[in-house]
Amino acid sequence: METSGGLIGGDVLLNTAGAWGARVAAWFGETVPIEARGPQMGVTEPLPYRIQPVVGVWGGDGTEGYLRQVERGNIVFGGGVERTQVALDPGHAKADPASLSQQLRMLLPLLPALAKASVIRTWSGCEGYVADGLPVMGQSATTPGLFHAFGFSGHGFQLGPGVGDVMAELIATGRTETPLHDFRIGRFVSPNEESVPNIAATREMNEGIEEMTAIPRGRST
Numbered sequence: 001m002e003t004s005g006g007l008i009g010g011d012v013l014l015n016t017a018g019a020w021g022a023r024v025a026a027w028f029g030e031t032v033p034i035e036a037r038g039p040q041m042g043v044t045e046p047l048p049y050r051i052q053p054v055v056g057v058w059g060g061d062g063t064e065g066y067l068r069q070v071e072r073g074n075i076v077f078g079g080g081v082e083r084t085q086v087a088l089d090p091g092h093a094k095a096d097p098a099s100l101s102q103q104l105r106m107l108l109p110l111l112p113a114l115a116k117a118s119v120i121r122t123w124s125g126c127e128g129y130v131a132d133g134l135p136v137m138g139q140s141a142t143t144p145g146l147f148h149a150f151g152f153s154g155h156g157f158q159l160g161p162g163v164g165d166v167m168a169e170l171i172a173t174g175r176t177e178t179p180l181h182d183f184r185i186g187r188f189v190s191p192n193e194e195s196v197p198n199i200a201a202t203r204e205m206n207e208g209i210e211e212m213t214a215i216p217r218g219r220s221t
C-alpha cells in the first residue's frame with residue numbers, strides 16, 4: 001500500500017475505512033452502494049444528576065430520540081431529526097442548527113425538564129450507511145489477503161469490539177464460527193449471468209451517491 005507515511009507491505013489488508021470503505025473496496029474492483037450521513041447530537045448545561053440509564057424511544061408514529069446524563073450533569077441527546085448528508089471529501093459532518101428546535105420538541109415528551117435547559121454545544125460526525133442497512137464484513141470477493149469491515153452506520157461503537165474479535169479470528173485462522181454470510185461484500189453482485197448489468201447499476205448508484213454527497217460545504221445539509 002502506498003500511504004502518506006510511505007510504502008507499507010503485508011500479507012493481509014483489512015479495510016476499516018468506515019464511510020470511505022466502499023472507495024477502498026473499489027480499488028480492488030468491488031462495488032458497494034454506501035451513503036455518508038451525519039447524526040445530530042447536542043448537550044445541555046449541567047443539571048442535577050438524576051438519570052442513570054440511557055433512555056431511548058422509537059415510536060411507530062415517528063416519535064424518536066434518545067438521551068443520557070453524564071455524572072457531571074450534562075444531558076447528551078440525539079435522534080429525532082434526519083441525519084444530514086455528508087460529502088466524503090472532506091468528510092466533515094456538521095450539525096444543522098435549524099434542526100435543533102425540532103429535535104428538542106421531539107425529545108420533550110421523553111424529558112419535559114429539557115424545556116428549561118440550555119444547550120451548550122451541538123456536533124455531528126461521518127457515518128457510512130450501506131444501501132441495505134447492513135455492514136460489510138468478511139473476505140474480499142476479488143483479492144486474496146484482503147478483508148473488509150465497514151459500513152457500521154450508527155452502531156459502530158457497540159459493534160466494534162465484537163467485529164474486531166471476529167475479523168481477527170477470520171484473518172488468523174481462515175474461518176470463524178460467527179455467520180458472516182449476510183454481510184459478504186459480494187451480496188450486491190448477482191452470481192448469474194445477469195451480474196454484469198447489476199454491477200453496472202450498482203456502480204451508477206455509487207456514482208450518484210458520490211455526486212449527491214459532493215455538496216458545497218456551506219450548506220447545512
Ligand SMILES: Cc1cc2nc3c(=O)[nH]c(=O)nc-3n(C[C@H](O)[C@H](O)[C@H](O)COP(=O)(O)OP(=O)(O)OC[C@H]3O[C@@H](n4cnc5c(N)ncnc54)[C@H](O)[C@@H]3O)c2cc1C
Pocket residue numbers: 016017018019020021024038039041123124125126127149150151152153154155156157158159
Ligand atoms: C456523533 C456520533 C455519535 C455516534 N454515537 C454512536 C453510539 O452511541 N453508539 C454506536 O454504536 N455508534 C455510534 N456512532 C457510530 C460510530 O461512530 C460508527 O459506527 C463507528 O465510528 C464506525 O467505526 P469504523 O472504525 O468502522 O469507521 P470510522 O470510525 O469512520 O473510521 C474510519 C477511519 O478510516 C479513515 N480512512 C478513510 N479512508 C482512508 C484511507 N484511504 N486511508 C487511511 N485511512 C482512511 C478515516 O479517516 C477514519 O478515521 C456515532 C457516530 C457519530 C458521528
